[in-house]
Every structure is written in C-alpha cells, then in structure tokens.
Amino acid sequence: MKAKPLNADSSTEEKIKAAARKLFTQQGFAAVRTRDIASEAGINLALLNYYFRSKEKLFEIIMLENLGHFFQGVAIIVNDEKTSFYKKIELLVDFYVTRLLNNPDVPLFVLNEARNNPQKLPMQFNLMDSFFMKQFFTEVKAGKVKAMNPGHLLINIMGLSIFPFAAKPMIQRVRGISDKEYESLMIERKKLVPEWIKSMLEVKK
Amino acid sequence: MKAKPLNADSSTEEKIKAAARKLFTQQGFAAVRTRDIASEAGINLALLNYYFRSKEKLFEIIMLENLGHFFQGVAIIVNDEKTSFYKKIELLVDFYVTRLLNNPDVPLFVLNEARNNPQKLPMQFNLMDSFFMKQFFTEVKAGKVKAMNPGHLLINIMGLSIFPFAAKPMIQRVRGISDKEYESLMIERKKLVPEWIKSMLEVKK
DNA sequence: GTCTATAATTCGATAGAC
DNA sequence: GTCTATCGAATTATAGAC
Numbered sequence: 001m002k003a004k005p006l007n008a009d010s011s012t013e014e015k016i017k018a019a020a021r022k023l024f025t026q027q028g029f030a031a032v033r034t035r036d037i038a039s040e041a042g043i044n045l046a047l048l049n050y051y052f053r054s055k056e057k058l059f060e061i062i063m064l065e066n067l068g069h070f071f072q073g074v075a076i077i078v079n080d081e082k083t084s085f086y087k088k089i090e091l092l093v094d095f096y097v098t099r100l101l102n103n104p105d106v107p108l109f110v111l112n113e114a115r116n117n118p119q120k121l122p123m124q125f126n127l128m129d130s131f132f133m134k135q136f137f138t139e140v141k142a143g144k145v146k147a148m149n150p151g152h153l154l155i156n157i158m159g160l161s162i163f164p165f166a167a168k169p170m171i172q173r174v175r176g177i178s179d180k181e182y183e184s185l186m187i188e189r190k191k192l193v194p195e196w197i198k199s200m201l202e203v204k205k
Numbered sequence: 206m207k208a209k210p211l212n213a214d215s216s217t218e219e220k221i222k223a224a225a226r227k228l229f230t231q232q233g234f235a236a237v238r239t240r241d242i243a244s245e246a247g248i249n250l251a252l253l254n255y256y257f258r259s260k261e262k263l264f265e266i267i268m269l270e271n272l273g274h275f276f277q278g279v280a281i282i283v284n285d286e287k288t289s290f291y292k293k294i295e296l297l298v299d300f301y302v303t304r305l306l307n308n309p310d311v312p313l314f315v316l317n318e319a320r321n322n323p324q325k326l327p328m329q330f331n332l333m334d335s336f337f338m339k340q341f342f343t344e345v346k347a348g349k350v351k352a353m354n355p356g357h358l359l360i361n362i363m364g365l366s367i368f369p370f371a372a373k374p375m376i377q378r379v380r381g382i383s384d385k386e387y388e389s390l391m392i393e394r395k396k397l398v399p400e401w402i403k404s405m406l407e408v409k410k
Numbered sequence: 411g412t413c414t415a416t417a418a419t420t421c422g423a424t425a426g427a428c
Numbered sequence: 429g430t431c432t433a434t435c436g437a438a439t440t441a442t443a444g445a446c
Binding site: 033034035045046049053054055 | 438439440441442443
C-alpha cells in the first residue's frame with residue numbers, strides 16, 4: 001500500500017479542489033469558468049482537466065463535500081438514544097452554526113443544488129424515522145410540549161439556524177452591520193435559538 | 206397619449222418577459238441561455254434581442270420585479286403608525302407567506318442576487334429606522350417583551366417566514382411530502398409564526 | 411506533471427430578407 | 429415585427445512539446 005504524501009493538502013490536486021470549492025460554492029456551477037479555477041489555484045487550465053476529467057466531474061466532487069457539511073453529523077445527533085429531546089435541539093443548532101461560521105456560503109449552495117438537482121440529495125436519510133422524532137411524539141403524548149406538525153419543528157430549527165447564513169448579504173444590507181458584528185450575532189444564536197424553540201414548544205397553562 | 210393594447214399580457218413583449226421571469230428566477234442569470242427563453246416564449250432568438258437589447262437588460266427587468274415582490278409592501282407595513290407592534294408581525298408574516306405561495310422561487314433568487322450583486326439591492330430602505338423598530342424598543346423599555354438585539358428579531362421573522370420556501374425542495378426530500386401537503390403547511394404558518402414569535406419575546410415570570 | 415497552442419463547441423448578438 | 433442564417437467572442441477540452 002502506497003503511503004500518502006505528507007503534504008496532501010498542498011498537492012496540486014488539493015490546490016485545484018480548494019479553488020473549485022471556493023468558486024463553485026460562492027457562484028454556482030454555471031457562473032464559474034474553469035479558467036478562473038485554474039487561475040485561483042495558481043496552475044494552468046490544461047492541468048485542471050488532467051486531474052479531473054471535466055468541469056462536471058470536479059463540480060460533483062465539491063457538491064458531495066458541501067452536502068456532507070449539511071447532512072453529515074446530523075444523522076448521528078438525531079439518532080443518539082442517550083441524549084434528551086431538548087439536548088438534541090441544542091446539539092443540532094450548535095452543529096449548524098459552528099459549521100456554517102466557517103462555511104457561510106454552503107447554505108445557499110446546497111439550497112440551490114437541492115432545487116436544481118433534487119435527485120442528487122441523499123434520500124436514504126429520512127428524518128421522520130429518527131429517534132429524535134420518536135422523542136418528540138413521546139413528549140407530545142405526555143403533554144410536555146405543544147402538539148404540532150413535526151414538519152414545523154424541523155423547519156423552525158433549520159430556519160432559525162441556517163437562514164441567517166443564507167441571507168447574510170441581504171440582512172447586512174438592510175441593517176448595515178459589519179462582518180464582525182454579524183459573526184457575534186451568529187454566536188449568540190447558538191444559545192438563543194434552542195431557548196426560542198423551547199418557548200415555541202411550551203404548553204401554556 | 207397612446208392607449209395600451211387590451212391584451213398587454215399576451216403581447217410578444219409580455220410573452221418574452223414571462224418566459225424570462227420563469228427561467229431566470231428558477232435558474233439564475235448564468236445558467237439560463239437566451240435561446241431557452243426564446244424557446245419558452247415560443248418566439249425566435251433574434252426577436253428577443255429586438256425587444257430587449259441584451260440578456261443583461263432583460264435580466265435587470267426581471268430582477269427589479271422580483272426584488273419588488275420582496276420589499277414592496279414591507280416598508281408600508283413597518284412604517285404604519287396605526288398598527289400595533291404585534292399586529293405588524295402578523296401582517297409581515299402574512300404578506301411574505303401569501304406572496305411566496307404564488308412565487309416560491311423568488312426567495313432563492315433574491316438571496317442569490319443579494320450575494321452576487323449586493324450593490325443592486327435597494328439600500329435606502331433601512332429597517333432599523335422604521336416605526337416598527339421604535340415600537341419594539343418601546344415594548345422592551347416597558348418590560349413587555351424580552352430585550353434582544355433587534356437583528357435577531359428581524360432574522361427570526363424572516364427566517365420562519367421565508368426559509369421554508371427557499372428550502373422547499375430540500376425539506377420535501379428529507380420529509381417526503383407532496384406539494385399539496387407542503388402548501389397547507391405554509392398556510393398553517395401564517396397563523397403559527399406570529400404566535401411563535403410572541404412566545405420568543407415573552408418575558409418569563 | 412506541467413505547460414503552450416489550438417481544436418471544438420456553445421452562446422450572445424446582429425445582418426438582412428420578408 | 430418576425431424570421432433564417434451567421435458572425436464573433438467566450439469557454440471547455442485536448443494535442444503535443446518539454
């Protein structure tokens with residue numbers, strides 16, 4: 001078995017992937033030119049086609065990576081039988097916000113891809129069959145949380161966690177705040193969103 | 206002054222605009238070919254350039270229309286001095302959901318545009334100076350609602366109202382529900398989102 | 411593996427007939 | 429106003445030298 005080179009991340013292949021990841025994620029497939037990727041990677045256009053056969057192949061690799069950012073880890077969180085219902089909400093929000101702080105362009109990319117190529121989304125992963133959902137129904141039956149269509153719960157968790165990243169440029173425009181301020185707002189949300197979700201689920205006396 | 210033709214909506218110009226609106230809104234500027242627009246409109250490519258000088262000009266028209274869907278009406282709602290703080294929240298949510306039920310592709314389009322061309326967004330419209338925000342601060346000072354960074358309030362209202370439309374294909378994929386079911390979920394949200402926002406703002410005793 | 415040069419295709423835009 | 433035919437620029441992909 002061949003040993004991986006020590007500097008796998010600085011190999012030419014990785015440089016191209018890094019450039020492609022940046023540009024594709026920010027601008028989408030159609031808006032990016034392979035020339036731009038090559039230039040961003042500091043290499044030649046021909047070399048890009050030498051490593052990856054085509055623009056499509058390279059894009060698919062990046063897409064799978066980005067989808068991973070979105071779905072990887074979620075399955076583990078929602079199916080852990082040792083954590084409580086509310087703890088899972090905290091973990092989910094923290095997971096999304098933490099990951100997206102480092103990859104703020106991923107949400108729009110994934111949402112666009114989901115619309116343009118829904119068949120490429122991981123289908124096996126059915127949130128409705130998760131242990132998290134079982135816990136939700138248990139809480140509802142016990143009268144501990146308000147009954148609602150579980151779709152609302154999922155939309156609310158994701159909407160409150162993910163939307164602010166997808167809408168960052170728009171919100172910064174209508175509010176006029178800096179990148180730094182926006183980041184600290186997002187960090188605040190790690191704590192606030194679970195509290196809000198809790199309030200929404202609270203049974204009124 | 207010349208009278209408008211009675212069938213303005215079926216004129217060639219309108220047919221082209223309708224086709225462009227559909228394709229640009231669904232796929233974005235770069236992914237759409239002028240040939241596709243012409244074909245969708247049932248006319249020739251040359252005719253498209255006869256009516257609108259270029260792809261860019263046509264796109265700008267569509268973009269302004271779509272931005273209108275998003276911002277038009279919001280300014281009126283948030284600056285009405287006769288409606289209460291909570292009433293405005295109800296009106297905002299209803300406005301977004303109602304409009305987006307008929308234009309479900311607009312949110313992703315606007316979010317993409319806001320990122321790609323932030324300078325083209327209407328800047329004059331500063332939500333922070335609105336009467337709605339004054340009312341929020343009044344409520345906070347009176348101890349009637351929880352204090353929070355007003356950015357969170359805006360993000361939450363928009364996230365809970367708009368995100369489900371931007372994420373529709375993804376959510377349908379992970380939940381496996383039909384278009385019809387999804388629509389009734391959205392209609393439910395007109396009533397539920399304002400209630401949830403209220404819960405989030407409630408001062409705990 | 412990496413480059414230069416170029417082939418092959420696509421796409422926006424126009425010329426010119428009707 | 430509307431069409432066919434085509435130009436010219438841009439872009440993906442490859443051939444071939446080093």
